[in-house]
Structure formats: structure tokens, C-alpha cells
Amino acid sequence: MTPDRELLAGNERFAAAFPHGALDRRPRRGVVVVTCMDARMEPMEILGIDAGDVNVLRNAGAIVTDDVLRSLAVSHALLGTQSAFVIGHTECGLHGATNDDVSGGLGLSTEVDFLPFDDLEESVRSSVRCIEESELLPASFTAAGFVYDVRTGQLRSL
Numbered sequence: 001m002t003p004d005r006e007l008l009a010g011n012e013r014f015a016a017a018f019p020h021g022a023l024d025r026r027p028r029r030g031v032v033v034v035t036c037m038d039a040r041m042e043p044m045e046i047l048g049i050d051a052g053d054v055n056v057l058r059n060a061g062a063i064v065t066d067d068v069l070r071s072l073a074v075s076h077a078l079l080g081t082q083s084a085f086v087i088g089h090t091e092c093g094l095h096g097a098t099n100d101d102v103s104g105g106l107g108l109s110t111e112v113d114f115l116p117f118d119d120l121e122e123s124v125r126s127s128v129r130c131i132e133e134s135e136l137l138p139a140s141f142t143a144a145g146f147v148y149d150v151r152t153g154q155l156r157s158l
Helices: 003-016 043-047 066-079 099-105 120-133
Strands: 031-036 054-059 083-089 142-148 155-157
Touching: 031 043, 031 066, 043 054, 043 083, 054 066, 066 120, 083 120, 120 142
Parallel strands: 031 054, 031 083, 083 142
Antiparallel strands: 142 155
16 A cells, blocks of 8 residues: 555544544643644644644744744634743754755755754744744733653653
8 A cells, every 4th residue: 555545544544433523623721832843743642632732833843933923823813822832852853954954955056044953942942032022922922942852752841
């Protein structure tokens, strides 16, 4: 079976016993988790929560970009969230990389900033500051930063 068919077959099994149809669109805990797209990151498992508890925004590096701020504003204004957890992680692909590394891996010569970083903790703190300073969110909207260790499963507050 091809990977595409395996994924679709997995969805068929999931849909056959779909348990989340009655969930409200507003996250029960009023929290948005901003984290990396890394396949080892399972935010709901990491935090010990269930579907419907939080909104989850994922991108390469758990970087708070303009689009993440847009999504946070929508989540707050329309879904009632009041805070964000920014969760970076050890062994992130962007940690220690360069824009040239990413461009070269794509066979491109481009001026795109892929937002690599050298200091994991500072990257998370910077993303928290972006949320705290955003004009799209009220001063009452809070943010906290964490680092997840992909080898131990532990979450460390910054």
C-alpha cells in the first residue's frame, strides 16, 4: 500500500468511530499552543489534554510570525482564548541552521528568511515577546514559553 493510501485508510478507520463531532469550536481551556511542526511533537500528549481543550498552531521552529499573530488574534476574538503557550524543542531542525542551508536543500538561490536560530531559549523568549507586544492582542492576553526535550518528554518553563 502506498503512503497516500495508508493515510487515507487511517482516516477511514478514524472517521468510522469519530469521537469529536459534538465538540465546541471554542477551546475549553482558553489556551492556544504555538509549537513546531516536528513529527515528534504531539502537543496534546505533551500537555496531557484532550481534543477540544486548546487551539494548536504549528510551524517550522515554533516561531511567532505575522501569520501566527493573525491566528492568535482570531482565536482570541472569535474563540475566546486568553493565553498562549509557546513550546520550542530540543533538536529542532532550524536550530543552528542557516537560510543557505534551507535554500541549498531546495536547490534554490533565494533571499527568503526561513527564520533559523542559534539560541533555542532566546528564540522561544522572542516569540513570547512578539505575542506580549502585539497590537492585535489585548494587554490581558498572556504568553508563556517552554522548551520540550524530545529525548525525555519533559517540558521546561522559561
